[in-house]
Amino acid sequence: MSRQNRIRLILIGFFIQLTTMAFGRFAYTLILPDMMRSLGFSVTQMGILGMGIVVGYLINSFFSGTLSSRFSEHRVVKISMIALSIALFCLGYFSHFVILLAAAILLGSGASGSYIPLVALLNISFRERGKAFGIVTGGAGVGIMLCGYLIPPILSHFGEYGYRTAWYTLAVINAIVFLSSLFFLKKEPAQEKVEYHLESGRSFFSLYRGNKSLILISIIYFLLGFSYIIYATYFGAYAIEE
Incomplete structure (x- = not known):
């Protein structure tokens, strides 16, 4: 490119x-x-x-x-x-x-x-x-x-x-x-193609087997979403009302 x-x-x-x-x-x-x-x-x-x-x-x-x-x-x-x-x-x-x-x-x-x-x-x-x-x-x-x-x-x-x-x-x-x-x-005509599919015979959850980094990142993302989504949804409304 x-x-x-x-x-x-x-x-x-x-x-x-x-x-x-x-x-x-x-x-x-x-x-x-x-x-x-x-x-x-x-x-x-x-x-x-x-x-x-x-x-x-x-x-x-x-x-x-x-x-x-x-x-x-x-x-x-x-x-x-x-x-x-x-x-x-x-x-x-x-x-x-x-x-x-x-x-x-x-x-x-x-x-x-x-x-x-x-x-x-x-x-x-x-x-x-x-x-x-x-x-x-x-x-x-x-x-x-x-x-x-x-x-x-x-x-x-x-x-x-x-x-x-x-x-x-x-x-x-x-x-x-x-x-x-x-x-x-x-x-682009010569743009690289991204492969999104799992290898044949592999399930989505098999990606987590033995992959501590992926497990840790997933846990962090879960905690991040759980902590901020409630705040992000209601804090603006609360501030406006107050």
Whole structure:
């Protein structure tokens, strides 16, 4: 891959992370109080919607690799971004709990489907992977900061329809980044193919046999998710209410 194409990949990857991870995983906590109040939902129902986002993310984490192997990472990222915009729009448009839960699951699925194949693309395109990963994943942090500046004014300005307008706004921004990816995220003719499948006869759990490093990393990730997801979901709502 040429230097120009690598720079292009980093730039579009940064903005993909900005919208898919920040909007798909963290915007919900800021919209939660107004959404709950407007729809008359309970804290439990809003918690279930938040769980739907995580479940969707987890499910597609298992399948995005296989899908990338079959359809290419570029296509999976783009399809996931389309799914994300649809989910964001549905969260603003519909009021029925079951439909909103389905949209939440789709939202999480779109977030992971945009992230995991993108990591694979960075892995095969750069020798200094740490720098590339650092810049691209920094997009998520900028996206979270953008949500903090963008969403509260929308909620206060549009009143009862504030939460719907916020979801619509995020959907449009993500759609703009998706349209940009059509031009900047393209498969190179000689690009290395990533093999996602397990060896024949091996199960997923067989990867953990005797692999202490993988076991330790998995435990750390579990504890990280368990400790931050509750905080990330409800602290913004708590701060707004207080």
